[in-house]
Amino acid sequence: MARSSLASGTGKRARSAERPSSGQGRPAAARPDGTRPGHTPPPDWRPRVDPGPLLPDREPYRLLGTPAVADLDPQLLRELYGQLVRGRRYNRQATALTQQGRLAVYPSTTGQEACEVAAALALRPQDWLFPSYRDTLAVVARGVDPAEALTLLRGDWHSGYDPRATKVAPLSTPLATQLPHAVGLAHAARLRGDDTVALALVGDGGTSEGDFHEALNFAAVWKAPVVFLVQNNGFAISVPLDKQTAAPSLAHKAVGYGMPGRLVDGNDAPAVHQVLCEAVEHARAGGGPTLVEALTYRVDAHTNADDATRYRDDAEVEPWRAHDPVALLERELRERGLIDDAGIRAVEAAAEEMAARLREEMNAEPVLDPMELFDHVYAEKTSQLREQAAQLRAELDAEEE
Amino acid sequence: MGTATAPAPAPATRKPATMAQALRQAMRDALAEDRDVHVMGEDVGTLGGVFRVTDGLAAEFGPERVTDTPLAEAGILGTAVGMAMYGLRPVVEMQFDAFAYPAMEQLISHVSRMRNRTRGALPMPITIRVPYGGGIGGVEHHSDSSEAYYLHTPGLHVVTPATVADAYGLLRAAIASDDPVVFLEPKRLYWGKADWSADAPETVPPLGRAVVRRAGTSATLITYGPSVPVCLEAAEAARQEGWDLEVVDLRSLMPFDDETVCASVRRTGRAIVVHESAGFCGTGAEIAARVSERCFHHLEAPVLRVAGFDIPYPPPMLERHHLPGVDRVLDAVARLQWEGN
Ligand SMILES: Cc1ncc(C[n+]2csc(CCOP(=O)(O)OP(=O)(O)O)c2C)c(N)n1
Ligand SMILES: [Mg+2]
Secondary structure (H helix, E strand, O other): OHHHHHHHHHHHOOOOOOOOOOOOOOOOOOOOOOOOOOOOOOOOOOOOOOOHHHOOOOOOEOOOOOHHHHHOOHHHHHHHHHHHHHHHHHHHHHHHHHHOOOOOOOOOOOOOHHHHHHHHHOOOOOOEEEOEOOOHHHHHHOOOOOOHHHHHHHOOOOOOOOHHHHOEOOOEOOOOOHHHHHHHHHHHHHHOOOOOOEEEEEEOHHHHOHHHHHHHHHHHHHOOOEEEEEEEOOEEOOEEHHHOOOOOOOOOHHHHHOOOEEEEEOOOHHHHHHHHHHHHHHHHOOOOOEEEEEEOOOOOOOOOOOOHHHOOOHHHHHHHHHOOHHHHHHHHHHHOOOOOHHHHHHHHHHHHHHHHHHHHHHHOOOOOOHHHHHOOOOOOOOHHHHHHHHHHHHHHHHHHO | OOOOOOOOOOOOOOEEEEHHHHHHHHHHHHHHHOOOEEEEEOOOOOOOOOOOOOOOHHHHHOOOOEEEOOOOHHHHHHHHHHHHHOOOEEEEEOOOHHHHHHHHHHHHHHHOOHHHHOOOOOOOOOEEEEEEOOOOOOOOOOOOOOHHHHHOOOOOEEEOOOOHHHHHHHHHHHHHOOOOEEEEEEHHHOOOEEEEOOOOOOOOOOOOOOEEEEOOOOEEEEEOOOHHHHHHHHHHHHHOOOOOEEEEEOOEEEOOOHHHHHHHHHHHOOEEEEEEEEOOOOHHHHHHHHHHHHHHHHOOOOOEEEEEOOOOOOOHHHHHHHOOOHHHHHHHHHOOOOOOO
């Protein structure tokens, strides 16, 4: 096949106008650019796309504290703030639930709330969110019930919410494997003529996985309406980014696939929201995928089970605590008189209420039916599963006697 | 060649057709009947696949229904998962058995368990066609029999046809299934011909039904895919030795038809499992265990296995020593403790 495609190329060598001279001996006179006739460039080559417009900004895109923030809708800023405060509280509550043994594990997004919240708010009702294992908060911000979003992490069924009803894919633990799903779903929606966009989340470590590469490549080739948000939070468990990649930035990886890359301050909620909204609407309009790298920081350990002191100093965390997404937005709102103490108290009270409800729901023991183990393996139980279900039924009956 | 029940009456329009043609017709009919069916893979479009199984489908249904994908198996299957989440029915072609391995993570971690982890909300109606097996003189990485890997993954169906009629019927059933089906196509049977009618093709019973290809009384050969013709040939040859062998073609390895298999073994009292993939921890081990557990008091001899050796697939010049052939099957039949009978 390779041979035939090369052969078919020989018919249209427009650029090799000069034929190699048949006379040996004297070399032909050089052209003005120093090249000599008979030494031809590769046939038909031209750049496939201009890489210039695809390149990310030199500096992370920001809005807070810049003149551009004045153009933003105050209502949006307040909504983002409310969600950030709620998200921060959610992270704290879920972490507390691990300490009480109510959750098996919780990978917190403390410090990353701006990315989590903006990802959810950038979507319209018909759009789909594809979270990674860390992104429970984005799932909740999208509207999924806070307790249902945690069933996986409490040892209950793997996905506590209905992905079809909520348009939120199940939390994906095998890193980056959810990215091709987002591409396929977005592609399918386009084939059907729907204006659905998929937004997929992945971590900096996940960008080293093959599925990251394959997903971006498929998305670009198919011009699929999908947006990839990389939360560069500095670590993959213990491994820092410089052991993960030699790329100028993760956003630069986009250029190699022929899609735009955007670099944004991941703790500047309005900036992340704006960049994602632009990418989502660009995709919806048929413009194809975008890769967004959000610079943020994992303030907590990898999970409650991790000891971050083994691989990083507190001194490294401090500047990020000062660049906190909740504090940054609060400062902006206060400076511009868009919120006062009473407003902040109201936001915090609403977050408290959410946390109290979550505690209450998580303190109730879930009731699981062991017989359901066999219900969803196939559309219909195989004879083998029917036998095994009967065995378990008998064991359960014996236990009850 | 019949179905599990009675052989279908031969329609007037039957003429010689290859398994590749029957597979193509199955996809063609599925594409025509259901706009959610999409065929995708490497070279499946313009070229019609390296085995030409999808020949002409892109021309007929267009590149959005029959798609040449980028060359990346995990990406192909991973995007198929997303398409299935949206309600499509992707039919994915893996170019060769050994080149399906990059897609294993998607297959195991998502395709096989998406229905289960979402408690039924997201079924995965994906058909994964994999040309498999040896006997075609293929160089390294072109002759693997990978069924045991798939079979060890709950949530997948694993199906393999041995006849032209089954190729059509089983592939239609696979595409219609709401569960993921790994559809293993025996490469060396692609070009085998049988009388078949593309206009009125036989349907098959639901996935999971084995069929008795040859009735016999002395012993049962339990087999599938590329080893079915070998066993039928061995059964013919065995007649000269006075053995009347029954041949069961499993057709579907998962679901596994315990009923048909055990009914046969109870009748004959002896069983051999024949397949070309490696014997150790292979399909035959599972089948031998199941038969022993269920038919112990009917057995006159231990269940034997005739399988490929436990070696990486050999070079083409040596593959005939590796592949279970008629002689090796007959040697095994001879070891079935006939003394005193
Ligand atoms: C395929 C795969 N390999 C390894 C792991 C184990 N693991 C879980 S989280 C993690 C680090 C992920 O880092 P990153 O992608 O940066 O995401 P973050 O945890 O920072 O959100 C690892 C190695 C996994 N879940 N999946
Ligand atoms: Mg990280």
